[in-house]
Amino acid sequence: MKKYIYIVTISLLLFNCKNQKQTNGKLNIVTTTTMITDLVKNIGGEHINLQGLMGSGVDPHLYKASEGDVTKLANADIIFYNGLHLEGKLVEVFEKMKNKKTIAIADALDKSTLIGSEYFASNYDPHIWFNVDYWKQATAFVVKTLSEQIPEQKTAFEANGAAYTAKLNALKTKIENTIATLPKEQRILVTAHDAFNYFGKAFNFKVVGLQGLSTATEAGVKDVQKLSTFIIENKVKSIFVESSVPKRTIQALQAAVKSKGHDVAIGGTLYSDALGDAGTIEGTYIGMFEYNVNTIVETLK
Numbered sequence: 236m237k238k239y240i241y242i243v244t245i246s247l248l249l250f251n252c253k254n255q256k257q258t259n260g261k262l263n264i265v266t267t268t269t270m271i272t273d274l275v276k277n278i279g280g281e282h283i284n285l286q287g288l289m290g291s292g293v294d295p296h297l298y299k300a301s302e303g304d305v306t307k308l309a310n311a312d313i314i315f316y317n318g319l320h321l322e323g324k325l326v327e328v329f330e331k332m333k334n335k336k337t338i339a340i341a342d343a344l345d346k347s348t349l350i351g352s353e354y355f356a357s358n359y360d361p362h363i364w365f366n367v368d369y370w371k372q373a374t375a376f377v378v379k380t381l382s383e384q385i386p387e388q389k390t391a392f393e394a395n396g397a398a399y400t401a402k403l404n405a406l407k408t409k410i411e412n413t414i415a416t417l418p419k420e421q422r423i424l425v426t427a428h429d430a431f432n433y434f435g436k437a438f439n440f441k442v443v444g445l446q447g448l449s450t451a452t453e454a455g456v457k458d459v460q461k462l463s464t465f466i467i468e469n470k471v472k473s474i475f476v477e478s479s480v481p482k483r484t485i486q487a488l489q490a491a492v493k494s495k496g497h498d499v500a501i502g503g504t505l506y507s508d509a510l511g512d513a514g515t516i517e518g519t520y521i522g523m524f525e526y527n528v529n530t531i532v533e534t535l536k
Contacts, residue, residue: 259284262385265311267322268295269510270364271340273520275315277399278377282388286311291512294479299324308332313384315377317341319349319361321508336384343376344369350432362508364520365434367407371400406521410528414438417532423471424531425462425488427480430507445484463491466499473502473534479509502534 261284266272272287279285288304289295295317300308308314308328316322316329318339329337341363350360363369378396382389414422422440424431429444445462466474466488476485485501492499505527511517517526 262312263310265307265314267298267314267316267325268508269293269518270520270523271315271317273510273518274340274370274373274399275377275381278374278392278395279381280391280395282385282391283381289509291509291518292478293509295322295508297324298322300328308335312336313338313380315340315380317361317363319357319359319363320355321361323355338380340373340376343372350436360429360432362430362433365431366437367403367410367524368437369433370520371403374400374403402521406524410438410524413528413532417536421472421535423469423535425466425471425474426505426507427475427477427484428507430477431505445488446480459488459491462488463495466492467495467497471499473500475502475531475534476504477507478504478511479507500534503530505530 261282264275264279264283264285266275266285266287268289269287269291272285272289275283276285286307288300288307289298305328309332313336314329314332315338316325318341320326341357341359341361344363346359349363351358352360355361363373374396378392381392385392419439422438424435424440424442426442426444428446429442431440431442431444434440435442443462443465445458465471474485474488476482489499489501506517506523510519510523511526516522
């Protein structure tokens with residue numbers, strides 16, 4: 236019954252809201268995750284009106300649109316979202332907006348290169364931002380999309396895209412240099428859920444998540460016990476909390492290891508499905524990535 240009321244509410248809001256530009260003549264762009272908001276901001280700059288739905292610490296797997304969000308979406312000229320069913324609860328909203336410019340960042344990628352996943356309807360791991368090369372492709376995709384929609388600003392978008400791509404290239408080099416200081420046998424990353432598989436594949440880490448790929452599925456006692464054994468056998472020094480996942484999952488894992496006569500530290504909090512607070516270094520994609528890598532390497536050494 237609640238689901239029926241929610242869908243009816245969405246339908247009414249979408250029917251009543253008209254697609255309008257702001258009085259300054261700029262296109263209204265709405266984004267879902269903080270990573271995508273940061274990306275589009277770097278490309279669009281002052282030439283667009285940008286609103287992001289999700290904030291710091293928000294879990295996109297479980298995010299449910301409010302009436303205010305639906306109004307923003309209905310009034311948008313372009314909506315950028317991750318796709319691959321990352322924003323699972325928003326799929327119903329997007330399906331009601333077939334006449335809107337809803338654009339999935341994941342469409343920029345060759346799906347044959349993606350990591351498979353049984354946890355999502357798309358059958359792919361949606362955490363694509365943890366591969367810097369994918370994010371460079373996403374940058375080119377956003378440049379192309381905005382240039383097609385606002386051709387008079389094409390030169391500006393292309394210049395912004397080139398500048399941001401250069402920053403991503405520098406980021407990747409910096410990350411590789413930092414990771415090179417960590418012995419290969421110590422590159423085991425244990426976190427609350429499997430958000431870091433693309434990171435692991437790109438930078439040669441073994442990644443294990445307690446909850447699997449989606450935070451919509453909770454870890455059971457067997458999962459905790461199995462992973463605690465893995466930690467002991469592989470002499471893992473530290474495990475990590477994620478900013479968008481409750482700490483209790485990792486705390487339960489730490490307790491399970493301790494119950495078997497071993498110790499493992501909680502090495503800090505990593506940013507996984509959302510960036511840090513706006514206005515901070517971690518509130519940007521590049522700052523978040525650098526922070527995560529520094530935290531992982533310094534803790535596991």
